[in-house]
């Protein structure tokens with residue numbers, strides 16, 4: 285199976301090459317030339333398997349250069365004790381129609397772990413397959429969650445080093461502490477004076493510096509990114525849609541073969557797109573509900589076919605969905621249109637004017653499979669309180685957006701179809717906002733909020749978050765943005 289760029293549609297590369305490159309040379313994203321098909325027997329077989337085995341089956345269909353033994357070893361190392369639940373991605377089924385797929389039992393308590401625990405191993409195996417001898421050095425600029433998840437994913441993975449830059453005044457106290465206490469012998473974390481854009485611009489400049497590239501090459505290093513547009517981050521996410529379907533059937537909430545809807549809290553469109561791939565492979569899915577917060581650019585896009593990022597950027601209590609450019613949408617546009625020239629044209633308009641019109645045919649194609657919806661920050665918080673009071677189930681601020689959007693839609697339609705709400709973070713990760721949603725008055729800030737939420741709800745906090753206040757700070761340096769490259773050079777001396 286070859287992977288082609290969404291802006292070229294030809295000259296395919298192998299899966300391992302797509303994972304090494306991340307982004308295609310023409311600026312496009314890699315997609316599989318054809319989507320592998322499965323039948324109901326495949327899904328029936330998965331239903332009897334563990335999460336790890338399900339992941340191996342799904343990954344194997346996309347990563348042909350990887351042997352079964354290789355994928356089994358990778359899945360074993362990626363989805364083991366590092367998750368605090370034996371099911372890895374358990375399904376919570378409170379009633380017949382609604383279930384929550386919990387993707388936050390990994391080491392950083394957010395769904396990015398589902399991909400970032402495995403992607404570093406796919407990357408190093410890909411490098412070996414392509415004869416790369418040098419050490420890959422991952423550079424990340426983060427506004428919070430991705431940096432920590434990447435650090436945990438790459439920590440002590442042989443043949444890799446990772447350096448994360450975060451804006452000194454732009455992440456929460458818990459996020460800062462999570463990164464500053466990072467363990468591992470191949471990691472480095474540095475704050476940058478300025479905001480997220482400063483950090484990101486600095487990292488991009490380093491990636492573009494050809495002289496620096498030569499210097500690093502001489503020392504046996506080369507730079508790469510762990511960006512969410514990398515196919516190696518998307519493909520592991522397909523597995524949990526199959527897994528959730530099987531668990532719905534196993535729980536007696538769905539008949540094998542019956543259609544299931546998914547409601548996904550969306551930012552960069554990566555998570556929900558993985559679900560769409562599962563559907564195209566043959567998973568019986570009715571529709572995808574694309575749930576947004578106040579930054580509802582996708583809701584408008586699905587309704588009108590016009591993508592327009594010229595609008596105010598709103599800070600919400602679901603920060604991982606505060607996004608105006610949903611990069612992975614490009615993959616959907618290519619797969620639905622099959623027309624790379626058209627995709628290139630739309631993406632050029634997006635970077636030039638911040639806006640494009642996908643056209644009537646594409647709008648209809650998107651609407652056939654996706655329904656958009658958004659909710660205000662205050663309504664998402666109210667949803668956390670309601671579900672806690674009525675069902676004793678605690679959600680984080682991102683999951684609450686999806687839960688609320690689903691409920692609003694059901695009220696509008698006057699009917700409920702079996703739906704899985706994709707739950708993307710532990711409520712303890714956003715303790716302050718969750719406590720506020722529950723009506724608890726707190727004078728605490730930072731890691732103390734974790735204990736406070738545990739005391740208020742009687743629920744146990746995930747271990748890595750509970751112990752955060754007591755961990756040793758290993759990284760407390762900050763640099764000016766002009767000095768980022770020097771910091772990298774010192775790290776890779």
Ligand SMILES: *Cc1c(COP(=O)(O)O)cnc(C)c1O
Nearest residue numbers: 550551552553554555604708709
């Ligand atoms: C990244 C993230 C999202 C958004 O996922 P996308 O793949 O970017 O759509 C939602 N919730 C949480 C908690 C996240 O970390």
